[in-house]
Amino acid sequence: MYSTESMSSGHLALNERTQHLLKMLVERYIRDGQPVGSRTLARDAGLDLSPATVRNVMADLEELGYLRSPHTSAGRVPTARGYRFFVDALLNLRPLDDQVVEILRQRIDQPVQNRAELARLVSDLLSGVTHLAGVVMLPRRNVVTLRQVEFLPLSENRVLVILVLNAQEVQNRIIQTCRPYNAVELQQAANYLNAQFAGKDIRQVREALLRDLREARDSLDRLMQTVIEMAEQTFETEPDGDDYVVAGQTHLMQCADLSDLDKLRQLFEAFNHKRDLLHLFDQCLHADGVQIFIGEESGFVVLEGCSVVTAPYTVEGQVLGVLGVIGPTRMAYDRVIPVVDATARLLAAVLNTPQG
Amino acid sequence: MYSTESMSSGHLALNERTQHLLKMLVERYIRDGQPVGSRTLARDAGLDLSPATVRNVMADLEELGYLRSPHTSAGRVPTARGYRFFVDALLNLRPLDDQVVEILRQRIDQPVQNRAELARLVSDLLSGVTHLAGVVMLPRRNVVTLRQVEFLPLSENRVLVILVLNAQEVQNRIIQTCRPYNAVELQQAANYLNAQFAGKDIRQVREALLRDLREARDSLDRLMQTVIEMAEQTFETEPDGDDYVVAGQTHLMQCADLSDLDKLRQLFEAFNHKRDLLHLFDQCLHADGVQIFIGEESGFVVLEGCSVVTAPYTVEGQVLGVLGVIGPTRMAYDRVIPVVDATARLLAAVLNTPQG
DNA sequence: GTTTAGCACTCTAATGCTGGGAGTGCTAAG
């Protein structure tokens, strides 16, 4: 099922009634977005308590840091800590309707040209279903297996390299060569590389080649010279690493909570300067199941007032990437969490089904 | 020099002084963003006129539709029509400093992997320099010249096609085949296609192939069969058409003019649902020089309150695409126009210099 | 000991009123 990161400090024991009231309060606040007062809560809780009693409980909860008042006479709202407890201990998740899952599956399982397009598709989906910003981080490609390499002469000193990596990823790059190579030489070089290294990790390829180069610097025949020059440039720069795709940022503009224009701007800037967010998502790579960051728990100031719900997705048992949503702290966790979870599973399923 | 679209209706003759006052007013409003009153304008204009006189002139200009008052006693602001006249007849452009141009050139003339990356680079640049949203529309590829085609067998029934198009564009696509082909067959097919069609327009290729197919349906030898099946799938779908890249949308959040959250949201949505904007940019393709759309002149409701400044860029004399910026109507046209113009020229220059 | 009712208190948000400032339009004089 879903596992949510529980804080290391643990939560103090709260008696049943207090927990129930806290739960009601958070749910209510998530629904309405208004601070919840003692009268309202007393009425809603279904516990047949007077507002005064509820007030006492709320005062305790405030003391403990789960709630706060925006000002003296304005009900209470959950703090980050309150949300955390809610998510960890109080939330009951409604698993998704099978029908809904089926719809998600169909929308994910569509033919795409490349992983970026798939990521776009899935983040659109997430954003559409949750009305939050959907994020899909593309696979960190720690393990890049070379399947095939080909060289095509383009002009005098330019060679097009085609790398087929992993399952079905294709990459092009154009390299400059010191001297012109003809098609036959290139073909031979490619043959050699494919024979030697297909199925190996790309870094191993690089290292192996460097070793060979050192060993046999002078005694190289013409073929090997070609191979080495090609290979050096081909594997020189890491294939440009991981990246992510965001969709539905505009949903964030609708959340009353985030309507401070300047904060919103910073948030959008953050989406563009990908680095920082990547770092956050990195942390989720090796957790399993849904993870939830509330407010600044992410250690990322711009996300004050936002929560991030993520889940990693796996291919052949290996965690490949992370997807999730970003929205106001006051989001409908009971819906969002199952959606993120299901989407991750479905994406994994699609990626695990070799098509073709 | 720069040419700006002049309205078909033409502008009524305004005497020199009136024009000068209008110019001053627009410039002032662009600077401060505050409605300009008669006193201020009288002081600024350097014409030694009393506020009362200025008032009369302003009243005339309002009558003619160049100005309007937000409310009874609050100075005047330019209308779309006012901006139009300003841009067409009053604006004196400061050509860019050579140094600035040099900086732009350096930032544009960088090695990139593909046209999308180049577009991103340039739109970032535009957005950075103007503090507006930069837009670069990628080439409409009416003329796609096939330079080279290669086939790589991937698995049983899947073949990777590499198309080298135009100058140095590379495209991959993976096709499903009816029966397995081995490397030799594919090589032969590629050789045939390259020999026959390299340098031809991709549509011609398609047509020629279809003709051949019809002519010789039965008498096909094995090579031709391979060629035909490959080619059919390869050239089946048009390479996915044009597209564009936007950068620096967040700048729009800073313009006080566009701070209505909901309007801003719609604008951002528009950036995502590319269709509409594409249509707008299409119109600019065949104009030469800088074009300016003010407010709803674009025929695009979401752009109310926004202006769009564009310029096409050409390669080998052929218009390939359009770039520009989108920002509040109240933008510094005298700076923005030269920047857009220069950027288009520089981009063209880069694209015209075959590197390698 | 827990729960409750009552009450005084606080704070917000909405409302209405006020005066000052900025700017206009009009008119009549220069």
Add this chain to the structure above:
DNA sequence: CTTAGCACTCCCAGCATTAGAGTGCTAAAC
């Protein structure tokens, strides 16, 4: 044609007022 003067309009900021919501505390009830 230009200008000074003046009445007028409108916005805005500040202030007081009010109603409403919610709190904390205390003392009584269970």
